[in-house]
Amino acid sequence: MGDPFPREVFVVGVGMTAFGRHEGKTIQDLGPEAVRAALADAGLGYEAIETAYCGHVLQGSTAGQRVLYELGMTGIPIFNVENACASGTSALRAAALAVGHGIADVALACGFEVMGRGAIPTGGDARLERGAPAGVAPLPALFSAVFRAHAERYGTTLEQLAAVTVKNRAYGAKNPRAQFHEAVTLDEVMASREVAPPLRLLMCCPTTSGAAAVVVASADVARGTRKPIRIVASVLRSDPAIDRGDALAGITEINSAAMRAAFEQAGVRPDQLDTAEVHDCFSIAEIIHYENLGLCARGEGGRFAEQGIKDARVKVSTSGGLLAKGHPLGATGVAQTVEAVEQLRGESGERQVQGARLALAHCQGFGGAAGVHIFAK
C-alpha cells in the first residue's frame, strides 16, 4: 500500500453529535460535544492537541475559536477552513498534512454547522446560480439540471434516483445519529413533493445541524491508543471544469480526478473497497459517484443503483449518507471519517459491514473543492 505522506498518519479518535434540527442549539453546544467525544475515544486530553483545523461555512468569524475555547485556553494555532460543502474534508486534509509532514504529532480536525431552514450557500457565485429558476434554491435547481443532462445522455430514471434514497434511508434507520430514522419505500420517495422538478424532496438531503471531530496522530502517538486507523490516501482538488457552465461536467471531472488520485496514492483498486461514503447531497450525485469511483462504466450509474449495488463488494453511504444522516455543511466530511473509522474498527452496530478493511470518504463543495480520503485497518 502506498503512502500519501512522508510519515504515517492515523485517526486515533472520532466523535460526533447526533445530526438533526437541533432547534435553539449553538455551535458552542454542538462543537465541544463532538470534540470531547473524539478526545475521550482517543484517550487524550485537549492539552494534547497541538494544532486545530475547523471546517464550517455559515458560522461567522473565528467560529472555531468559539468552539475550542470551551475546551481550553491552550493558545494553539487554530485555523478556520472553508471550502463550501467540502469544508470538513478540507479540515481533515489540513490536519493529515500537519501530522504527515511533521508539523504536529497530534492535530484536531473538527467541523460543525448550525443551519436554519433553506440555508444553502452559493458564495454569490453567478456560475453556481446560473439557470436557477426564480424561487427555487440554486443547488436543487443545479442538481435538477445535472439529472436532466444525465437522463438525456444515458437514460437515467427518477426511479433509479429513488432507489438510492431507499438504500440510504434503510442505512439511516440503523444509525442512531442519523437525522432520519425511518426507512422509506420507492413509492414514498416518488410520491414526495417536487422541490426542483423533476427532483422529489426525498431525493435531496435535508437541512441539518451537527458537529463531528477526529483526532489525527503520528504512529508514535497511535501506538498508545485503542484502535488507530491509518489514512492511506488524502487528496484535495479545486475545480477544473466549472467555467465551462456544464453542470454534469462539474460533478464528474473534479470528483473522478480526485478519486483516481486517491486510489493511486493508496495503491488500491475501487473493487477492493469495503465501504464508501460519497457526497450524496442529491440522489443523482451518488449515482454519478458510482461512475466516478469506477464501480461501473460512465453512464451506467442509474442501472448500477437499481441492480449492481446490491451485489457489489463495496457498501456505499452506510451511515445513511447526506440523504438520511443529514448534511451540516462543515461537519459532513469529518462525520464521513467517523463512519469510515467505526466501520473499520467493527463498531458500526446494525449497519456493520463484516470484515471491512478499506474505507473511502468523499466530499464535494460544488464548484470549489473535492476531497477524498482512504482509510485502512
Added chain:
Amino acid sequence: MGDPFPREVFVVGVGMTAFGRHEGKTIQDLGPEAVRAALADAGLGYEAIETAYCGHVLQGSTAGQRVLYELGMTGIPIFNVENACASGTSALRAAALAVGHGIADVALACGFEVMGRGAIPTGGDARLERGAPAGVAPLPALFSAVFRAHAERYGTTLEQLAAVTVKNRAYGAKNPRAQFHEAVTLDEVMASREVAPPLRLLMCCPTTSGAAAVVVASADVARGTRKPIRIVASVLRSDPAIDRGDALAGITEINSAAMRAAFEQAGVRPDQLDTAEVHDCFSIAEIIHYENLGLCARGEGGRFAEQGIKDARVKVSTSGGLLAKGHPLGATGVAQTVEAVEQLRGESGERQVQGARLALAHCQGFGGAAGVHIFAK
C-alpha cells in the same frame, strides 16, 4: 539565525492592489490583480502554484476559488482560511508551513476583502461585544476600553495616541498604495470627531477594500528568482486570555507570547529589527505593541510613542500601517509581508529604511489569533 521549518522558506514574489474604498469593485477585480503582480514579481506563471491559501473574512463561501479561477483552472488544492483580522497572516503561515515541511515547493498566500462602510465582524462573540455602548461599533468601543485601562494604569494620554497617527499618516503619505495620502498634524488628529469616546476618528483605522498576494517557495525555486527574502520566524497562536474579560490582557498576552516565540525562532532580539509592521488597527494598539515587542518596558508605550520611537533603530508601520494604508481584513497580513519584503529589497521608495536587513510583521484577530513573521535579507 534559527529556522522555524525543516527546510528554508522564501518569499519570492509580492503584489498588492492600492488600498482604498474601491466603490463598485469585487474580489474578482482586486484579488487577481494582486496575484498577477506577485507572480510577475516572482517571474512565475500561475501553473507553478502547487497549493493556495486564501485569507478573507466577509467574502462568502469559496471566495478564494472565485478569485483564483480567474487565473487558471489548474485543479490545485485551495484552502479558504479565516481568522478574523489575522486571516491574511494565517494564510501566510499555512503557505510557509506547506513549503517549509515539503508539502509544496511553491505555495500562494493571498488575502482580499471588499468592505462596505462600518463592516466590522465580531463573529457574534459576546465576549467581543461586552461593554460596547449601544450604537457604537463593538471594536472601537473595545479599544476605547483598552485605552482607558492603559491610561488609568500607566498615565497614557490621547496626545500620545495622536502621535502614533501622525507618524503613520506621514509614512502613508509616502506610500502610493495607501488609502490616505495626506499627512496630518497632532492638532488635526485631536480635533477629529469622537467615534468611541475618548477615541477620535483618526485614531482608528478606516474601512478599506483591497488585496495582496505573496508567492512562497523553497530554496531551490528561490535561487532562480530576482530577490528572494527568507522567512526566519513564523508563529500563529490563539488566545490564552479572552475568557477573563480583561480587554487590556486581550491585547498584551497573546501578542507578546507570539512575538517572543518569533524572536526565539529567528534567534534575534527586538533591538536588531530594522522595520516592524504591527497591527495598529487603533493607535492605542500600536502603543501596546511597542511594549509587546520589547521596544520599551510595559506601560512605557505612550511615552515611547512621543519620544522613543524617533531614535529607535526599528521603524514601525512604514507602510502607513492599518491607520493610513487601510485595513481590508483578510488582505492585511499579506500586505504587511509585501511591505517587509520591499523594505528588505530596498524597493520602498521615499519611505525606504536604509540598509534594512530584518523585518517583522504582526497581525491580531482580536480574541482569535495572533500571527508573527520575521523576514531576513
